[in-house]
Amino acid sequence: MIYLDSAATSFHRPPEVKKALEAALSMGNPGRGGHRAAMEAAKALYGAREAFAAHFGASPERVCFFYNATTALNTAVKTLLPKGGRLLLSDMEHNALRRPALALKKAGVTVDRFNGYGSEEEIEKSFSEALKKKPDLAAFLHVSNICPQTLPVKKLCALARRAGVMTVIDCAQSGGHLKLDLNAVGADGFVFPSHKGLWGVPGAGILVAGERAAALFERAGTLMEGGSGMHSFEEGMPALLPERLEWGTPALPAILSASAGLKAVSEIGEEEIAGKISKLARQTAEGIASIRGLRLRGMEGTPGECGPLLFTCGGGESALAQRLYDEGICLREGYHCAPWAHETVGTEKTGGLRVSFSYFSTKKEIARFLWILNRAVESGVN
């Protein structure tokens, strides 16, 4: 089997992640009691907060844990946006932001989109134009989940900051692959899933909030409520982050596995990781481009170092994917929960086959995949 679906989830994980996951299975419930098992779990959870905070440029109390990146993004957007406010997104968003935005639109929020596909200059120009409409919040992805398009987040955040607009970045495809620091980027929040570039298991989403966003989270109402392990007689959630946004038992195994994954990422370094992925992507792109009948899509923008590749075959994409599945190739076809992005790159009618890489993918695997792909196309399966 050759796994080329890392944009969906990590498949190969370093041993320290498995060790952390196993350790979490013998812990109590953090923040629920003062006995040894609960306190050990609380200390482990706090250690994860410290690790995320140090890596992404925040303080530990501004690291909030959710159940996936979608929950974190929903919480960020729906809490930071005032009632009847204005939300700005890119036209490349995954449904993790598109669907909350469309639901907010029905509730009276104005939703604008800027062009997130093209040269950096084109994207900046479109974003600047959209800022003139004075959005309350700009939320957008860093790296597309269908193609290598990478948004110039640092420049966009600088423009937003000058316009007094808050920014939340969906780092689902860039976390663990590209070096990210909240202060260096100038964003008000980063959101990551536990299970992609951070190499943890699914089950947690991580919001790293800047000071300005944290203050607003502590003033605004809460999206959900529930047990927090403290102040039980209070009607609402605790006043301060992170507990204000953490309803119910935290997903300790997922959080600790992602924290161990982050440590492994730090030891290797994002530069090394992105460099390897970039080389594998180049090898794959050259191979696909050389196969008659296949067409790489989404390459006209600003391809970054770590995004996935998308290709079509002129009809019969599903049949081709099925043939590849039968041969043990794990890639993904269809729309990848990103209909806006497919409209933007012109694949809304066919969808496409997506190939995505991890640090653990190898040149040999790519060569084998290309050989199988070539054979399938030559045999006329599509």
Add this chain to the structure above:
Amino acid sequence: MKQENGSGLRRFCVIAMPSLTYALQGEALLGGAGFPLSVIKLPAGATKKGCSYGLQVECRRLEEAVRRLEARGIRHGELIR
């Protein structure tokens, strides 16, 4: 609160903390500075709000501990002597 430490009785005081995260943040700061301390769950009924956590430190070093927390912007609650 009094505890035996072999060379006599030591009095302990508690700094109530607004959350467990702040208690652990305080522990990291003060523990790193060599304070003997522990994070404790405050007894039920210690606050009207319900369960909460605190930092147990030696009373003789209470003021210094509070000063260090405040200097680092770590929020705290009442002092229980």
